[in-house]
């Protein structure tokens with residue numbers, strides 16, 4: 553659906569050249585919600601603005617749905633942009649226009665006749681849950697409602713792709729979740745491809761199927777969200793995962809575990825995907841002569857299933873513990889014995 557090859561953007565400023573996007577390659581499938589995460593200055597905003605050519609690249613190519621965006625003339629670009637909706641952190645609404653007229657704006661520009669326009673606007677208002685607020689002005693709306701207007705406006709011309717630039721960063725956590733739910737709903741209903749730029753791992757965890765981690769203009773890590781959560785490779789990715797999960801080793805210090813549990817063993821169980829729903833702990837205590845005690849843990853939900861870590865203290869015969877470990881290894885749960893506990 554979207555193919556990005558060797559994409560670069562260098563800004564020439566008075567003092568220096570800044571490489572905001574550095575030889576970036578990426579492929580995004582039709583219908584997926586693709587997240588791009590990175591700290592401030594990583595190049596995310598520049599990257600997303602290159603996708604609809606709000607910025608022109610210094611090098612490389614972008615192909616969206618078979619059309620090479622990077623080589624389009626101005627006129628053709630205007631048409632191509634109707635296929636690429638965009639929403640912004642600060643909504644970018646027209647303050648002197650009502651909700652209805654904000655949403656109608658891109659339809660006016662596209663030359664859609666008045667009657668068709670009105671019908672389409674009502675459809676969109678229904679879709680984003682703003683029925684009854686058609687005549688309100690942006691200043692009369694909450695942040696979440698403003699973003700709903702932004703989403704409706706971005707969808708007006710039936711785009712194939714929706715670009716979201718920090719779309720929930722100005723919202724409180726509850727409103728963030730309701731907007732993310734709306735985006736998932738739209739993705740499923742319309743089969744829309746969504747690209748999310750964010751610095752919040754919560755956003756990635758909650759709605760994205762795949763994620764790319766950006767640092768210094770480059771993609772340093774990429775993959776399915778669940779896999780990236782489970783096996784983060786780069787230091788920057790680990791930091792983002794800790795944003796959501798905390799670092800279990802740090803939160804429940806291993807030294808403390810060693811001090812408290814001088815007998816038995818402490819197991820660290822990694823749950824991935826479906827297995828998290830199995831009642832593994834109660835199964836273990838039923839099947840083996842063991843006393844099990846959950847010490848600490850955190851399980852979180854991603855679009856492709858749950859994932860998390862549990863620390864469990866196990867008291868019992870050496871052989872029974874070994875049998876239990878073998879049993880766990882036959883499931884999709886990964887097990888590890890915390891060293892130095894006698």
Ligand SMILES: Nc1ncnc2c1ncn2[C@@H]1O[C@H](COP(=O)(O)OP(=O)(O)OP(=O)(O)O)[C@@H](O)[C@H]1O
Pocket residue numbers: 563564565570571572590591592593594595596597598599
């Ligand atoms: N118009 C510009 N002129 C010069 N430098 C720019 C311009 N736009 C961005 N940059 C520089 O490019 C780099 C990447 O910026 P960009 O805004 O894309 O990063 P970001 O990851 O989106 O961060 P933020 O979330 O803070 O916007 C930064 O060093 C920034 O200063």
